[in-house]
Amino acid sequence: MNPMSTLLNHTTAGYKIDQGNGKRLNHLLYMDDLKLYGETPSKLNYLIETVQVFSMDIRMSFGFDKCATVNIKRGKIEDRQQVICNIKQLAPKDTYRYLGLAQNSTIDHTTIKREIREKYNTRLMKLLNTKLSGYNLIKAINAWAIPVLTYSFGVVKWSNTDLEDLDRLTRRQLTKFRNLHTNSSVCRLYVPRRMGGRGLLNIKDLCLKQENGMRQRFMSSSCAIMRLIVAQDKGYTPLNLSCRNRIDKPISIEERVAGWKNGALHGRYPKSLQSEGVDLHSSLAWLKDGKLFPETEGFMMAIQDGVMRTRNYEKNILKQDVVDVCRKCSMRGETIEHITSGCSTLADNAYLGRHNQLAKIIHQQLAIKSELLSKTSPPYYKYSPQPVLESRDTVLYWDRPIITDRTVDHNRPDILFIDKINKTGVIIDIAVPLSRRIKQTETDKITKYENLSYDLKNVWNLKTVKILPFVISVEGIISTEFQKNLKEINLPCSIAKVGQRAVLLQTCHIVRKFLN
Numbered sequence: 284m285n286p287m288s289t290l291l292n293h294t295t296a297g298y299k300i301d302q303g304n305g306k307r308l309n310h311l312l313y314m315d316d317l318k319l320y321g322e323t324p325s326k327l328n329y330l331i332e333t334v335q336v337f338s339m340d341i342r343m344s345f346g347f348d349k350c351a352t353v354n355i356k357r358g359k360i361e362d363r364q365q366v367i368c369n370i371k372q373l374a375p376k377d378t379y380r381y382l383g384l385a386q387n388s389t390i391d392h393t394t395i396k397r398e399i400r401e402k403y404n405t406r407l408m409k410l411l412n413t414k415l416s417g418y419n420l421i422k423a424i425n426a427w428a429i430p431v432l433t434y435s436f437g438v439v440k441w442s443n444t445d446l447e448d449l450d451r452l453t454r455r456q457l458t459k460f461r462n463l464h465t466n467s468s469v470c471r472l473y474v475p476r477r478m479g480g481r482g483l484l485n486i487k488d489l490c491l492k493q494e495n496g497m498r499q500r501f502m503s504s505s506c507a508i509m510r511l512i513v514a515q516d517k518g519y520t521p522l523n524l525s526c527r528n529r530i531d532k533p534i535s536i537e538e539r540v541a542g543w544k545n546g547a548l549h550g551r552y553p554k555s556l557q558s559e560g561v562d563l564h565s566s567l568a569w570l571k572d573g574k575l576f577p578e579t580e581g582f583m584m585a586i587q588d589g590v591m592r593t594r595n596y597e598k599n600i601l602k603q604d605v606v607d608v609c610r611k612c613s614m615r616g617e618t619i620e621h622i623t624s625g626c627s628t629l630a631d632n633a634y635l636g637r638h639n640q641l642a643k644i645i646h647q648q649l650a651i652k653s654e655l656l657s658k659t660s661p662p663y664y665k666y667s668p669q670p671v672l673e674s675r676d677t678v679l680y681w682d683r684p685i686i687t688d689r690t691v692d693h694n695r696p697d698i699l700f701i702d703k704i705n706k707t708g709v710i711i712d713i714a715v716p717l718s719r720r721i722k723q724t725e726t727d728k729i730t731k732y733e734n735l736s737y738d739l740k741n742v743w744n745l746k747t748v749k750i751l752p753f754v755i756s757v758e759g760i761i762s763t764e765f766q767k768n769l770k771e772i773n774l775p776c777s778i779a780k781v782g783q784r785a786v787l788l789q790t791c792h793i794v795r796k797f798l799n
């Protein structure tokens with residue numbers, strides 16, 4: 284294919300690699316990086332001249348100053364060498380960078396690995412010192428730091444221990460920068476974000492995959508040279524092609540997900556994601572959208588992994604001699620569930636504040652949609668809803684007792700929206716329960732406002748009054764009803780993402796404040 288390669292192949296210089304058909308190998312070529320092999324100085328000189336003539340023909344300059352020669356006799360580098368074309372000669376300890384890797388008669392794997400490791404760590408540190416979001420940080424590590432390593436896979440000999448050390452180094456640095464909790468699930472770190480993980484590439488898996496792919500390519504080739512290489516590679520390269528029974532396989536995504544789910548503590552959140560009625564796509568939007576800071580992302584994952592240092596964790600997991608009662612309300616069982624949703628001292632302010640943030644998002648969007656508010660309304664966290672907003676066509680109530688003829692037990696939903704033209708009403712109630720209580724909370728909300736809905740319909744002479752619960756769990760899990768209910772009030776599905784982010788930030792804030 285390549286004219287220069289064809290020219291070189293037609294010379295009689297080079298090493299016989301196949302005694303049978305006399306096939307010779309006298310060069311390796313990749314783009315403009317060329318290695319020539321001559322069995323004697325004069326043969327090498329002849330090959331150089333061939334390349335020189337060809338380069339002149341195509342008007343390309345052949346820079347001898349960038350070249351180097353090495354004279355190897357019986358596997359040893361000769362000190363006294365014959366100078367060819369005034370090209371610099373390599374002494375036994377000199378190296379020449381061919382395709383980015385320093386080499387002489389062989390590759391010094393130990394030195395190259397050290398250099399690559401240092402370069403990888405430098406890039407990793409540079410990224411960790413940026414203000415990238417959680418999603419972008421992991422993406423940047425995968426796309427900018429890890430390729431420093433992948434380039435050498437299949438060429439440089441990385442042992443499984445070397446590779447595991449590199450993965451450990453990455454995790455250690457993430458932890459040092461407070462982006463990964465020490466006891467968070469390691470499996471989850473390498474699970475794709477669309478499946479609830481963090482989407483970091485596993486270095487050992489990448490190497491095994493790349494080596495296996497390359498091995499496959501060599502093994503399946505019918506090309507004579509490739510077949511010879513396969514027969515001759517007795518551990519000279521990391522592929523060790525002559526050895527047929529290599530079995531190191533990368534860990535599949537399914538195995539990682541299973542490892543994550545099977546953890547006694549770590550497995551609770553992924554199991555909640557699989558529960559009936561969970562909108563998996565919306566529930567994982569925070570990971571795919573990835574706007575949270577890496578520290579917040581890591582903190583939220585530690586909450587979901589159940590590894591926050593609560594008194595319950597200290598007593599039951601760390602086996603410490605502590606009394607497992609809540610440090611705020613003295614109730615038995617200071618679990619992460621108690622802190623995020625069950626502590627009586629937090630109910631009136633912290634939990635209510637979180638609930639109200641989600642409620643405000645929906646109220647504000649509904650008001651803008653119905654032209655009760657202008658589009659330039661402040662962001663949701665600065666927004667304070669008016670108890671009543673009314674126009675000719677619609678009325679919107681915020682947290683107000685609704686007067687009907689008879690007294691109903693529950694007459695104060697978070698939001699009530701009346702469409703005067705179409706004579707319809709919507710009772711909206713918000714909740715931020717524990718992940719395992721989403722379905723029950725939705726059912727409870729509907730039951731709670733059934734009487735009010737019935738009364739409203741009759742007294743206010745409405746055609747329909749729907750009850751729409753909007754529920755996001757403390758860990759950001761969203762039920763399938765959420766999107767359906769958004770459609771009922773003609774709000775875009777992106778509201779779920781905004782609401783989820785608000786809830787997650789509030790939960791992190793509550794836990795941080797509690798444990799500090």
Ligand SMILES: [Zn+2]
Pocket residue numbers: 609610611612613614621625626627628
């Ligand atoms: Zn408590």
